[in-house]
Amino acid sequence: MAEPVLPARGLDAQGYLAREGSLGRVPYAFRPVVAAARERVPDLFGTRLHSAYLYGSIPRGTARVGRSDLDLLVALREEPAPADQEKARTLARTLDEEFPQIDGVGTLLFGRARLLSDAERHDLGWFVACLCTPLLGEDLAEHLPRYRPDTLLARETNGDLALLLPRWRERIAAADDTEAALLPLVRFMSRHLVRTAFTLVMPRWNGWTSDLREMAEAFAAYYPERAERLRAAAVLGYEPTADRAVLLTYVDDLGPWLAQEYARVHGVKAPRP
Known part of the structure; x- marks a missing residue:
């Protein structure tokens, strides 16, 4: 079956990523x-x-x-x-x-x-x-050079999720069951996972967006079996809830799967000094 073709956005006339704000x-x-x-x-x-x-x-x-x-x-x-x-x-x-x-x-x-x-x-x-x-x-x-939405950019921006997950587990374990503690974690981790899922498919989608819902829809076109989970994470990225169970699904299910698939498709981010 042919891959879905979605309209590209966020690129200039030469196909480079355009600066998104002003x-x-x-x-x-x-x-x-x-x-x-x-x-x-x-x-x-x-x-x-x-x-x-x-x-x-x-x-x-x-x-x-x-x-x-x-x-x-x-x-x-x-x-x-x-x-x-x-x-x-x-x-x-x-x-x-x-x-x-x-x-x-x-x-x-x-x-x-x-x-x-x-x-x-x-x-x-x-x-x-x-x-x-x-x-x-x-x-x-x-x-700096001009950038295209290619696999090199995907790997070097978000190819380190596997390294982050142990730290996330520690932060979740250390957080108490209050909104003040859990809301920021849900917001941060939801956004990070949605952005990582988007850059996983970014080279095929051939464009850029910073809108979490659009990121989730771009991802859904290539991984429909994970679509609803990403859509839910996109919503929580904007409107987080103080739900520890959500955080645990991130580090026990969605995060590990995404890290493994990312490494398979794009490789692992180069080590930093």
Whole structure:
């Protein structure tokens, strides 16, 4: 039977992955938050700051007031020190406290050399070039290649699930039975598994989307026997429930199967230093 042919999206006219966000798409309600981040990041890191980026639903224009978080990536001229990480946590805490339209702040902090390294070319490098929107400084995408939705990109972005699952089991075992403990885990693990399932089929689908439901539908076209489980995970990625049983199915069933199939189709992610 011939494989299903789905319409590609997220590509430019030459078939390369297009950058998915822009400052022009930031919803009006979130513009004060973005402006505050743009003002405060240079004050925190001074001349050590190379550049800063937005990613996630806010630059994609899909953020929901009171439900979405602000996602930042900060590139420093040197590798970040513990003091830099503390500054990033302080920034996240203060922005979250001041702006009720966001539900949390996530800040990734990396050195410029790592983001441009050969080892990260098809992982963090791709992330910056395709999923991050420039906010401050020189755009590192100018030093990175253009990317296609191929098996190399699939392997280097999400080919490490088997290594993650033992850590996930530890986090689940350590979590108490409260919403505060379980909701973030369900949201995070649901999103991670749906994105991994999508990149498993991404080369055949020949496109890109960051919408979890679209990711699940793309996957379902190639693995119908697992479709309902992925669709349910996509829903929980947006609207998590505090259900430990869901987490256990992730690490005992869906996760191991997905890791094995990923390794069979694309191989395993190259080790990092």
